[in-house]
Amino acid sequence: MRALTWHGEKDVRVSEVPRPEIVEPTDAIVEITATAICGSDLHLYNDRMPGMREGDVLGHEPMGEVVETGDQVENLEVGDRVVVPFTISCGSCWFCEEELYSLCDNSNPNAEMARKMMGQSPAGLFGYSHLLGGYAGGQAEFLRVPYADVGPIKIESDIPDEQVLFLSDVFPTGYMAAENADIEPEDTVAVWGCGPVGQFAVQSAQMMGANQVIAIDRVPERLEMAGEHGDAETINYEHADVYDQLMSMTGGRGPDRCIDAVGTEAHGTGLDGVSDRVKEGAKLQDDRPYVLREAIKCCRKGGTLSVPGVYLGRANVPFGPLMNKALTVKTGQTHMQRYLDPLLGKIEEGEIDPSFIISHQVGLEDGPEMYQTFNDKEDDCIKVVMTP
Known part of the structure; x- marks a missing residue:
């Protein structure tokens, strides 16, 4: 599949990488229909975040359609349309039970690396360095979503992607x-x-x-x-x-x-x-x-x-x-799952239309150029949405 991958300072490329597969029975695979470049992605682009490795798949603001689920996934079915939050949370540790989802104890497989730097490890994040889990991100055609019953929120109306995509983070x-x-x-x-x-x-x-x-x-x-x-x-x-x-x-x-x-x-x-x-x-x-x-x-x-x-x-x-x-x-990083339902309600009720921030809509192949444009604040670039 095609994905945007990191290769060092100011070096983002469109690459062919293996399509993700189910690893744990609680995983789901989502085919991405829209994904965005976040301002915090620029910290990676400028090589400021420790723990990046060449070829890492970027992106933590995705949404799409569920195409496969693990045997233990109960809340999602193939065909569901979902927004995937950037935090990866198990839903059962003490922090998740306290709704402090970005501090999940179980979702960072590289927790020891984070402990050495911070004292304790926060949750794993999509596409945001091996310090925070080494998970492949969502600027790609497909995404593996761990703990799929805990993270994604289903979009059951016909509201456009552009209006709900930013429930993923910003x-x-x-x-x-x-x-x-x-x-x-x-x-x-x-x-x-x-x-x-x-x-x-x-x-x-x-x-x-x-x-x-x-x-x-x-x-x-x-x-x-x-x-x-x-x-x-x-x-x-x-x-x-x-x-x-x-x-x-x-x-x-x-x-x-x-x-x-x-x-x-x-x-x-x-x-x-x-x-x-x-x-x-x-x-x-x-x-x-x-x-x-x-x-x-x-x-x-x-x-x-x-x-x-x-x-x-x-x-x-x-x-x-x-x-x-x-x-x-x-x-703190955002305790995403706490906010998904109430903020989706605000969108559906017309209290806010988050799509107002979009300045550029492009294909995934335009991603490297848009990273540079966004980083340099050129062409009135405020928010880039990509369609794989």
């Missing part, structure tokens, strides 16, 4: 980011990063009753989307000092809730941004936490900082201001 991720921010009525919420996760964080903050949502980015079309679809006020950080602007917009108090939807590859400005790149080049830190530092500085005293942006290792974070301002911080 819609629930943006929603959980807003939920983690503990938004209350009359709150001001600032969202750094207007990529797909940031867009859904903006919309989710509005759903949760925020009085004012402020979106921060440097890409005009992303800021325009946040304003048009998310009713957000916007700050272009290349044209204004973010701290000064936020203080002005909040009467000097600062935003009540801050969401870092950028993560490890933040584009900092001024000496702080230069310092991050120097430390990164000298191997003194793995991440560029410019946004994280700025959000800590800007958030009001006693406020909440939510971090859906992916971080990969060591980072220089100002813990003193964090502690002295009594900030609450909530982070």
Whole structure:
């Protein structure tokens, strides 16, 4: 079958790889009808994620049709149309029973590798390095889905793929980011990063009753989307000092809730941004936490900082201001299975149409070119959907 495979920094190729087969009786095989490139895939594209191996199949935002099931799969049948969440969760460990699905104890076969780096292992993820399981991803014609009774959600209406595909990651991720921010009525919420996760964080903050949502980015079309679809006020950080602007917009108090939807590859400005790149080049830190530092500085005293942006290792974070301002911080990969049913309901009821983020629809063979376009933020590229 054809798949997008990783071969090093900025080297993604369309390759012929073996079609997946049932390995465990709890597996299913899904024929992919739509799959997307995620912003966190760019961390792999830029060779920032440890544990990648040449030829790894990429992708963690797929959906399609079930074509085969293992003997112990009870909830799915051949012919079912499903969205596959990016987290792989067993459904029976302590963490899954607590609905902390992205922390599953049993789905990462390389858990010892993750423990050495993190202390404990999170769940396995599709297409996201051998550190997190070495599972083949969904930017391919077919996908093996472990624990198939736990992950995929069936789509039983004729709603188009484009409207439900983002249940695989970015819609629930943006929603959980807003939920983690503990938004209350009359709150001001600032969202750094207007990529797909940031867009859904903006919309989710509005759903949760925020009085004012402020979106921060440097890409005009992303800021325009946040304003048009998310009713957000916007700050272009290349044209204004973010701290000064936020203080002005909040009467000097600062935003009540801050969401870092950028993560490890933040584009900092001024000496702080230069310092991050120097430390990164000298191997003194793995991440560029410019946004994280700025959000800590800007958030009001006693406020909440939510971090859906992916971080990969060591980072220089100002813990003193964090502690002295009594900030609450909530982070984590998304506990996907907790959100699939309620967010599908919001789509079916017309409360949101997630397809608004799509800027490019192409075939799988165009994947390598679209990785480069998305990475370079060219051609107004915000979200790429591919049809194998």
